[in-house]
Amino acid sequence: MEIQRPVIKLMVLHSQHNNNNSPLSNTKSKWRISFSRSSSSPTKTETPVTKPEIPSEFLCPISGSLMADPIIVSSGHSYERACVIASKTLGFTPTPPPDFSTIIPNLALKSAILNWCHRWSFPPPQPLDIAAAEKLIFSLMAKTRKVSVSEKELIQAIKDKPLVRLDHAATELDRRPNYFNSSSDESVASSSRVLQLTTRPSCFSSPSSTEIEPNSSSPEEDAVLIKLNSNSISETEEALVSIRGVTKVDEASRINLCTTRIISVLKSLIVSRYTTVQVNATAVLVNLSLEKTNKVKIVRSGIVPSLVDVLKSGVLEAQEHCAGLIFSLSLEDENKTAIGVLGGLEPLLHLIKVGSELIRHDSCLALYHLSLIQSNRRKLVKLGGVQILLNMVRLGEMTNRVLLILCNMASCSLSRPALLDSGGVECMVWVLRREVSESTKESCVAVLYGLSYDGGLRFKGLAMAANVVEELVKVERCGRERAKLKAKRVLEVLRAQMEDDASSPENEIDWEELLNSGESVSRSRCVNSSEF
Template identity: 50%
Template sequence: MGSGKHWWKLSIHRSKSTNKPHFKNPPNDFICPISGNLMADPVIVSSGQTYERACVQACKILGFTPSLKDGSVPDFSTIIPNLALKSTILNWANHSCPKPVELDAALELVHSLMPPQEKGEDEEKRKKMEISEGLIGNMIAKPNLKPEHAVTELTRHRARFDSDESLPNSLPSTPMYLATRPRCYSSSSSSEIETISPRSWDEEPYVSKLRSLHVHEQEEAVISLRKATRTSVESRSALCTPRLLSALQSLIISKYCRIQVNSIAALVNLSLEKSNKVKIVRAGIVPPLVDVLSGGFPEAQEHASGAIFSLALDDDNKTAIGALGALPPLIHMMRSSTESARHDSALALYHLSLARSNRTKLVKLGLVPVLLGMVRAGQLTGRVLLILCNLGACSEGRASMLDGGAVRFFLQMLRKGEFDSESTRDRCVAALCALSHGGLRFKGLASAAGAEEVLRKMVEEVGCSKWARGKAKRLLEVFKAREEAEDVDWEKVLDSGFPSQAMS
């Protein structure tokens, strides 16, 4: 993709959101030539230069090789952690660790550096790697929509929930790179050397060692399998066989940490290929993953969350995963101490909640109060709102949300307008749209919370998105129907069912 013809003068420039402001005037050797920021996780590539790890990963993902100011072209085939430089940077920064570049931000940066011609050539690949983080379109997509559509076409379709009700059109999408891949796949061990070396892939050496009675051979096999499947599509396709999956299954719940962690990490790699997802579930891998989620080693739990998320992207797996007991531990993992586990478990629950049978189970498991509490605490707000929108598609979910004071709380969020992004506000409006199918009780609760005033302000607000203004207008039309029912006893409606618990 890249060539010596492109003399990219990647001069030092600052990203407002990447590094802390007190890191002033760092030495040039501490700066990543691609991001222009102080490096937090420096790695040495095959050609000898040092870059921020996320920037190298972004270049490899997008197939882009930038030329440096001297016209040289780096080789990204192998990366090795530059621990000496990392230690030097920490000492220079007085042991105040700089913030690593997020992979999403690195992808956007690298894509912006690509020449127009390469962007055009890369467009098809990029589209396949993008998915809408703001996908209320996913929320209202058919649960049986095929995975390939989930990446590129969801926002172009008007679909319905798998229920008796239909909801408004989808939101405009906001690109989110690699949302079809678990976050644990994007991070690698600081001691790991990653190599791309095409070869013929034979399952027999792996299977033989995986089934060995010697622990050191099992460990060697899972580590080798993890490395072999990390970057090679060919290896992932060739090695995902019934024999290998059967041999790997027992090691997932190994009492040895390194075996457990690396076996699940290898499974995550195998699950990235669409053709492997159903094979893995049918091989009986989900029950041991559930066991790890419930009581495995912490790092193994991160990978297990990522594996369930990856497998849940295939609609043929959603119901089976829910039936095999993955829902309760995923709910627990959303409160994990690690960002990767929280991220992947939330997205796993989002995709699993697209299946009607799982929505009912999640409501019965008491997920709605947990999610409302997380939104109130500002935890995973955007993703949690997406799950709530899915749950609002079924009558049980709406009832639980109304009982939990969701209407008042969502209106309070809109009234304050303190959102981390435009898409979060749009999701809040979408959740109200889902609840609007709650009939008279919704209108009673919303009227008592001052919904009409909040919605009118949204319609008049210039900074509000066109989508949100349109849904606010639609909700206002719901309240106009009150004029046709002036004799409704709203206090009686409010008192019906379980009492609503205010969340203010």
């Protein structure tokens, strides 16, 4: 709108005198200044301000929305971070196909977007939620993906004509983090049947009737195998995404698709050099393992060595799925020994220290269930697992969860000497002296109870040196019922040994020599730790 400026008019009035002809000295000038509005420019009406058009380079090519957290990939394209994560998880390839192998925050573009929003009084964009991004990707896949007739028939046949119906899945890995709450007491309560340490270590058994597959394959299985064995990577990815979706929600499909031939193909796909193939193949196996009848079948297919390779060198998402898969498979007693023999313990021990939060959770759960078997406890000792677990307790890393594994180790005569030699008693007393939860104290007392099980003289010497009696008395007075009971039993063991020593002065023991011996001596037997 044009602003009207006032026009200054200068009026000069001259009054001349007759007798003075000089223009300078005899002329008196009077100046008048007046203000008026210019009538030369007509008044214009105000027009509404229109919102500017968003520059195309500020829009995410996948979502089409203004980017809040832009990242740049190896191919040079910029995307919203949540859209890239969802695309990698679900195996979606935008157009043009980008390279998602390297992701770098695009700070310059983010700053330009914020400056543009501030300049035009435009509300700044909010980061997209992962769940919303996955929903968006699913909708894009539904629009762009051409589903063949055979695939439609496969999904419909699985839903309409299931071979087996189960009331519920054996476990739900989508809720895996719930196994670890704020206290170990809740973890113990959620698996109380296993913590009784009475699990039957049976590694082999005759197959049941539900594990025997018919010789003739079904058309649905043949259709799946054709897609999985396709020479086109995109077609293989499409088949894996479809199978992953249907096995996630349908129980019967998990039974029908868990055949020897399909598992054999998946075994080769989980070590693929293509990220989306590797991630989706491991995710399909996780879904199949939810059914109890599939757990032994999957392990017997010989897939554990491939899972170990993924744990060691797979991409992060595949490692997360793989750790959850081994945890799911370890719930079955018949699989525990096989997983330990085939090398599953070593990468799990490594990942509980350096893995992501989800990997550490599932690896800890898997080690807990695997350590219920005596042969696996022996292997954990050889791998230095006792020292690793005690160091994690000292550093305060996943203390409640690691203590559950140490309870299994302390209850076994094969792993107990290594726990004593590594400073297990001192570590438990150190935790008891800190401000910790009641459930953590109970777990520490449970470890001490396991170490005192055979009444060994070495445990007595270490307990006396660490002044464990003082801490156990506190737990016996103020702890919870289960902690009180175990603390009382450990104190009874120590008092009984003191009375025996007092009544037998001829059997004086050099405690200093015993503490430095590195052996676990017992009145009933002597277990030499060199056997490890």
